[in-house]
Amino acid sequence: MPTGDQPLNDQTLTDQEIAPVKSGSTLLIACGALAHEILALKKLNGWDHLALRCLPAKLHLFPEKITSEVARVVNEERENFNSIFVVYADCGTGGQLAAYCAEQGIEMVRGPHCYAFYEGVDAFAAHDDEITAFYLTDFLVRQFDAFVIKPMGLDRHPQLRDAYFGNYTKLVYQAQTDDPALTEKARACAERLGLAFERRLTGYGDLIRELSRA
Template identity: 55%
Template structure:
């Protein structure tokens, strides 16, 4: 986990931002850096950020129970305004069902690749069904969040089984960073995929947060 994310989102640590009318954002640790950047740029001092483990990106069955516990904790603290910093993220509608029961909203979209691209834009890219995506976070943490969870460090012969149906790796970049571009290109080469770079910025995440 990168330094900023580990410092901000270790376990259930909450970053307290000074405010009298707080909005608790319960978010994936993989987008902590981006949420903090948007808050700083837009002076969103009312936002109180709690991150859940970024590694749940690889284990989506853990997301909904984790978010449910975090909502209960927030309400026990007397926080009424809660926003969920996840898209569906592989929960198969379970997160939406939880949000409906709890009366809270989440970021729109099926996953972070979509809302970083802009959900409307992402939906129009028909060829993306054969694309494997990286964000800035995943470019930084490719080994820890892709190679190791899939066991490719121990069994590299499994790469065709996991990635044989993909044609290209698409790096959706939030910040223009040459080092991260090199890492993403190395990831594409490792997987034997074509490489495509798209500078998306923060996409729909900005409007979701400033709308709070």
């Protein structure tokens, strides 16, 4: 596991420029798990002034590194843009990312994590009875083995399922797209974990509103 304040340099964790960087425009520093959706919204809304640089989605396995990695990119790019917008919610940083952005005068997505802003932060907060729900988005359904099964060792030790998921009761698939094949894959993920399945077609939720602020 990476330690200290050095940039992550593992090949699976290197950040990348997803949309062309244009001097003078607005730079989005985003989680790689949101790249597909952000690019779709850029195209749909004609947001050509938004450049996109994504940090690796696997940073969610190291949430204590998110703030320092965002800061690294800010330091590298700040002179090249009129403004920077951070497309992360708190995402397990314990308020550190919000504190950094406030200190730097940088706006960021509001909410605790992407599950909340996809559904809408207010709507998500209303589900106060879902403490036993496990959430997946389109990205996590596509990358289920890479982000759930393998990191938890369930591919090698399936008996650990109860230790990890014994207190969960259902899997909630927050669908950004109405894709029957992806829905069936999400259903299979629920069956694999021994959980009830629920699908909610959330679309992009608050992500559209948040990006419009940029």
